[in-house]
Amino acid sequence: MNILDNIRVVLVEPIFGGNIGSVCRAINNNGISDLAIVNPRPTIDWEDARRLTCNAKAQLEARKEFQTLEEAVADCTVVAGTSARTGFYRDTAYSPREFAPIALESAADRKIALVFGREDKGLFNEELALCTHIIQIPSSGLYTSLNLAQAVMVCCYEMFVAADVFEPAEEKAEEASSELRERMFALWREMMIKTEFTHGQKLDHMMMGLRRIFTRGKLTVPDAKILMGLAKQSLWVKQQWDKAERKNND
Amino acid sequence: MNILDNIRVVLVEPIFGGNIGSVCRAINNNGISDLAIVNPRPTIDWEDARRLTCNAKAQLEARKEFQTLEEAVADCTVVAGTSARTGFYRDTAYSPREFAPIALESAADRKIALVFGREDKGLFNEELALCTHIIQIPSSGLYTSLNLAQAVMVCCYEMFVAADVFEPAEEKAEEASSELRERMFALWREMMIKTEFTHGQKLDHMMMGLRRIFTRGKLTVPDAKILMGLAKQSLWVKQQWDKAERKNND
Numbered sequence: 389m390n391i392l393d394n395i396r397v398v399l400v401e402p403i404f405g406g407n408i409g410s411v412c413r414a415i416n417n418n419g420i421s422d423l424a425i426v427n428p429r430p431t432i433d434w435e436d437a438r439r440l441t442c443n444a445k446a447q448l449e450a451r452k453e454f455q456t457l458e459e460a461v462a463d464c465t466v467v468a469g470t471s472a473r474t475g476f477y478r479d480t481a482y483s484p485r486e487f488a489p490i491a492l493e494s495a496a497d498r499k500i501a502l503v504f505g506r507e508d509k510g511l512f513n514e515e516l517a518l519c520t521h522i523i524q525i526p527s528s529g530l531y532t533s534l535n536l537a538q539a540v541m542v543c544c545y546e547m548f549v550a551a552d553v554f555e556p557a558e559e560k561a562e563e564a565s566s567e568l569r570e571r572m573f574a575l576w577r578e579m580m581i582k583t584e585f586t587h588g589q590k591l592d593h594m595m596m597g598l599r600r601i602f603t604r605g606k607l608t609v610p611d612a613k614i615l616m617g618l619a620k621q622s623l624w625v626k627q628q629w630d631k632a633e634r635k636n637n638d
Numbered sequence: 639m640n641i642l643d644n645i646r647v648v649l650v651e652p653i654f655g656g657n658i659g660s661v662c663r664a665i666n667n668n669g670i671s672d673l674a675i676v677n678p679r680p681t682i683d684w685e686d687a688r689r690l691t692c693n694a695k696a697q698l699e700a701r702k703e704f705q706t707l708e709e710a711v712a713d714c715t716v717v718a719g720t721s722a723r724t725g726f727y728r729d730t731a732y733s734p735r736e737f738a739p740i741a742l743e744s745a746a747d748r749k750i751a752l753v754f755g756r757e758d759k760g761l762f763n764e765e766l767a768l769c770t771h772i773i774q775i776p777s778s779g780l781y782t783s784l785n786l787a788q789a790v791m792v793c794c795y796e797m798f799v800a801a802d803v804f805e806p807a808e809e810k811a812e813e814a815s816s817e818l819r820e821r822m823f824a825l826w827r828e829m830m831i832k833t834e835f836t837h838g839q840k841l842d843h844m845m846m847g848l849r850r851i852f853t854r855g856k857l858t859v860p861d862a863k864i865l866m867g868l869a870k871q872s873l874w875v876k877q878q879w880d881k882a883e884r885k886n887n888d
Contacts, residue, residue, distance in 0.1 A: 413785055419778035442785070485799070526799050528669035535663055535692070538791045545792055549735070549776055 391551050394495040396422040397540060398460050398503045400511060405433035407507065409440030409448065410537030416444035417541075418548035422499075423451040424460045457503065457515050458570065465563035465606075466491050466500040469511050469519035470539055472532040480600055481524040484543045488550035490521070494563055494606065501566075502543050507536050517596060518566065520603035561608035572612045573599065575619040582626050641801050644745040646672040647790060648710050648753045650761060655683035657757065659690030659698065660787030666694035668794035669801075672749075673701040674710045707753065707765050708820065715813035715856075716741050716750040719761050719769035720789055722782045730850055731774040734793045738800035740771070744813055744856065751816075752793050757786050767846060768816065770853035811858040822862045823849065825869040832876050 397415050402408055402425065415423060441448050454460040461467045468487060482490070494500050503519060505511035516522065525534060525542050534542070564572075577595055580586055586594050602615065647665050652658055652675065665673060691698050704710040711717045718737060732740070744750050753769060755761035766772065775784055775792050784792070814822075827845055830836055836844050852865065 410785060410788070414788055417777040417782075417784050417788075440785075442783070483799075526795070526802065527667040528798070532667075533692070534667050535660060535690075535787075537785075538660070538664055538667075538788060541788045541791055542795055545776070548778070549733075552776065 390419065391492055391495050392419040392547065393421065394497075394499050395420050395491070395544075395547055396424055396461075396464065396499055396501045397544065398424045398426060398457065398501050399536070400426045400457055400503060400515060401429060401506050402432070402504075402536060403429065403507045404536075405435065405437035406440050407536040408432065409437035409442075409444075411504075411540045412437075412441040412444035412447040414537055414541040415544050416441075416447055418544035419551075420544050420547070421447055421450065423447055424454055424501075425451055426454050426457050426460050428453055457518055458566070461501045461503065461518060462565065462567040463499050464501040464566050465498040466494040466521060467503060467519045467566050468501065468521040468523050469503045469516045470505070470523045470525065470543065471510060471516065472524070472527075472534065481522040483526055484523055484546040485550075487521060487523050488546045491547065492550055498563055498565070502540075502547075504536060504540055513596075517599055518570070520569075520607070561610055564607045564609050564612040568609065568612050569603070569607065572602075572616045572619070575616050575623075579619040579622045579626075583622055640669065641742055641745050642669040642797065643671065644747075644749050645670050645741070645794075645797055646674055646711075646714060646749055646751045647794065648674045648676060648707065648751050649786070650676045650707055650753060650765060651679060651756050652682070652754075652786060653679065653757045654786075655685065655687035656690050657786040658682065659687040659692075659694075661790045662687075662691040662694035662697040664787055664791040665794050666691075666697050667791075668798035670794050670797070671697055671700065673697055674704060674751075675701055676704050676707050676710050678703055707768055708816075711751045711753065711768060712815065712817040713749050714751040714816050715748040716744040716771060717753060717769045717816050718751065718771040718773050719753045719766045720755070720773045720775065720793065721760060721766065722774070722777075722784065731772040733776055734773055734796040735800075737771060737773050738796045741797065742800055748813055748815070752790075752797075754786060754790055763846075767849055768820070770819075770849075770857070811860055814857045814859050814862040818859065818862050819853070819857065822852075822866045822869070825866050825873075829869040829872045829876075833872055 397411065397420060399408065399411060408425070412423065415421065437448060438445065468491065471481065491500050503511065503515070505515065523543065525539055527534060573595065576598060577591070580591060580594065647661065647670060649658065649661065658675070662673065665671065687698060688695065702710075718741065721731065741750050752773075753761065753765070755765070773793060775789055777784060823845065826848060827841070830841060830844065
């Protein structure tokens with residue numbers, strides 16, 4: 389199996405059919421064929437898309453469509469979101485070149501995703517939250533917003549070049565899928581609320597921070613299970629406390 | 639001065655206005671602003687071009703137009719042509735990543751050019767002949783033909799990334815410009831014909847070989863002058879011979 393077959397390119401609510409077609413051609417040039425579109429708009433000009441695919445009509449026809457990003461990346465280990473903006477929670481962004489070997493390490497035996505946002509608004513914070521890595525494409529200070537298909541081109545090109553020289557590590561624990569990770573984060577969120585650790589907007593910020601911390605390295609299935617165990621334990625302690633309080637008030 | 643200001647992107651007879659616009663956006667994203675178009679077709683849809691420039695309208699408006707590639711690169715030292723095809727005289731192709739530091743070395747104090755061919759037919763052999771380097775963008779075996787703007791994107795992205803970490807060498811002899819190089823090659827060609835070294839199609843092949851040999855390293859102004867001197871000397875010897883022959887026949 390070719391390692392590039394494990395790379396999924398995910399477009400979130402793209403606006404222009406032409407861009408979708410150009411994306412097909414770009415991934416095809418780089419040996420990638422798994423294309424997913426999240427919540428495709430009814431206004432997409434599919435004729436325009438077809439016209440720009442060039443030799444990559446098969447990629448367009450074989451695309452998968454999902455209602456949410458969560459579903460589109462559920463079976464993926466590494467999920468990398470691209471963002472032109474810097475700042476809050478984006479400080480730990482990787483360049484496509486730094487990111488490529490990290491992604492290939494995981495793509496050796498599991499699916500990974502490269503996620504690209506809308507042409508006008510990019511990815512929303514709740515979408516970036518689903519990502520284990522944030523990729524920022526180096527670009528000139530004044531004009532950081534890249535054309536969608538060109539952003540896909542640069543990322544896939546870096547994957548393609550890196551795959552050529554890539555040798556996977558010998559052995560490793562199974563990596564956590566997005567679905568497992570999200571169950572884990574849901575538990576931690578519940579724990580933070582119930583233990584009254586924090587709440588409201590602060591809770592959201594805290595969750596973003598935790599997501600970065602837990603996904604900075606490679607999170608394995610055993611890691612996720614340990615972290616879920618910890619959260620469950622805290623929730624159990626809180627329950628015991630509540631019970632004790634009720635008993636006291638009786 | 640920014641080293642990227644010394645990089646000129648040259649499009650030879652592009653067909654689609656949309657691609658020209660996308661090229662403007664791509665070079666702009668990578669801090670490049672010098673765009674030249676060789677022999678612009680009357681059928682170019684400039685409205686389409688403007689629509690796709692995004693924030694890079696200035697690059698489109700400031701474009702220079704030339705009748706020939708020769709004129710478009712006359713003041714450039716390194717002239718790199720992109721080609722999707724492999725084979726004859728293309729064996730010594732560089733990847734954009736290998737090429738970037740070579741180009742920046744020259745761009746530190748002189749203009750260099752990245753040349754891109756027509757969407758359908760690429761660069762012709764006589765255009766590749768004007769180039770000191772050939773760039774081949776790595777791509778999947780089956781689909782080597784990239785969209786024009788995406789090819790520009792990859793090359794300019796590599797230049798931008800390399801420029802970030804680039805430190806020019808301390809001192810060096812002035813590099814030969816395209817104009818000087820072409821005068822030199824013209825002399826060598828004349829010499830090869832007049833000395834009856836070779837002729838016809840074989841001469842063209844031989845010239846291509848010489849072009850590769852003389853531009854593999856960095857050709858300086860003194861180098862070019864030495865080579866011109868050699869050719870002139872051979873021509874002079876031939877003249878002397880002819881004179882001697884005429885004398886003999888008198």
